[in-house]
Amino acid sequence: MRHANGVDGSRIAFQTEGDGPALVLLAGQANNHHWWDGVRADFQTDRQTITLDYRGTGDSDAPERRYSTQGFADDVVAVLDTLNVEQADxxxxxxxxxxxxxxxxxxPHRVRRLVLGCTSPGGTHGVERDAxxxxxxxxxxxxxxRRFLLELMYTPEWLAENPGPYTVLGDPDMSARAKKLHFTASARHDAWEELPxxxxxxLVVHGDQDVFNPTANAPLLAERIPNAELRLIEGARHAYFDEFRAEASPMVLDFLLS
Known part of the structure; x- marks a missing residue:
């Protein structure tokens, strides 16, 4: 386990596997690097994958101050700096x-190619999940x-054949305070004005049956980001990258290698 120092001195744990050009894999809210356990190997034939534990999760520090998606982004760059990686996907x-x-x-000079999966621009332009x-x-x-969350992530058919354990349901060791800070950081995200x-x-990727982060956010991102590509995965819910890995991982790799 290695650590980088965030701009405020917080220790940010990170993990690397494989060799080759760097690919940073960023997990969902209130999750640590284990979010990627099911598919990480898909990207390591010719890549060095880099993951991190967000502050408040895993082996990273959990400062009490407010978190933000901008701050998490700065932590990502701190990890790249520690690894002497000038540019990454x-x-x-x-x-x-x-x-x-x-x-x-x-x-911008640190990002070679960008993939945005099952996500949103946030703010008033983002499409919120319903009541x-x-x-x-x-x-x-x-x-x-928990069952409700699982069915937002995966189809019932997949769940029936895959009884777990599941790695996308949140860091079980997070404090209630850290969970709240994560929720607030994600809820306050608004990059609409800056996306252009x-x-x-x-590449924007989304499951076409995602109601956790509604699929309608995908075309919003693709239209707002210059020359972005949009790909929807038929039948997929929020954890498209896991359940539909046979389609999603090659799709992402093809984009990264194109």
Whole structure:
């Protein structure tokens, strides 16, 4: 386990595997690097994959101050600096896609190619999940809330054949305070005005059955980012990259290698 120092001195844990050009993989809200466990190997035949534990998760520090997607992006750059990686491809999913937007906006020379998966521009232009989704996630019965989240991530057919364990349901060791800070950081994300500044070639990927982060956000991003490509995966929910890895991973690799 290695650590980088964030701009405020917080220690940010990161992990590297494989050899070759750098590919940063950014996880969803309140998750650590294990989000990528199911598919990481797909990208390592000719890539060095880089993951990190967001502050508040995994082996990173959990400062009490406010978190933001901009701040998480600065932590990503701190990791690249520690590794002496001048430029990398960046693939972010869910909140990781929001973080990736800021990496590309604020540090354009550090991003060669950008992939935004199951994510949103945020703010008033982003399409919010509906009230029934909020209610299901807030179910006071923890087992019911967990099942509801699983069915937002995966199709019932896939869940029936794959009983777990699942790595995309949040870091189980996070404090309640850190979870709240993550939720607020993601909820306050708004990169709409800055998205046209992205210069890296960009691929937007989304499951066409995603109601957790509604699919309608994908064309918004693709239209707002200059020359971005849009690909929807038929039948996929939020964790398209995991359940539909046989389609999604080659799609992303083809884009990165093109």
């Amino acid at each position: 960046v693939y972010g999913t869910s909140m990781g896609g929001r973080v990736a937007q800021w990496v590309a906006v604020r540090h 029934t989704v909020h209610a299901g996630l807030a179910d006071p019965d923890a087992a019911q809330a 500044e992205i210069t890296a070639p960009t």
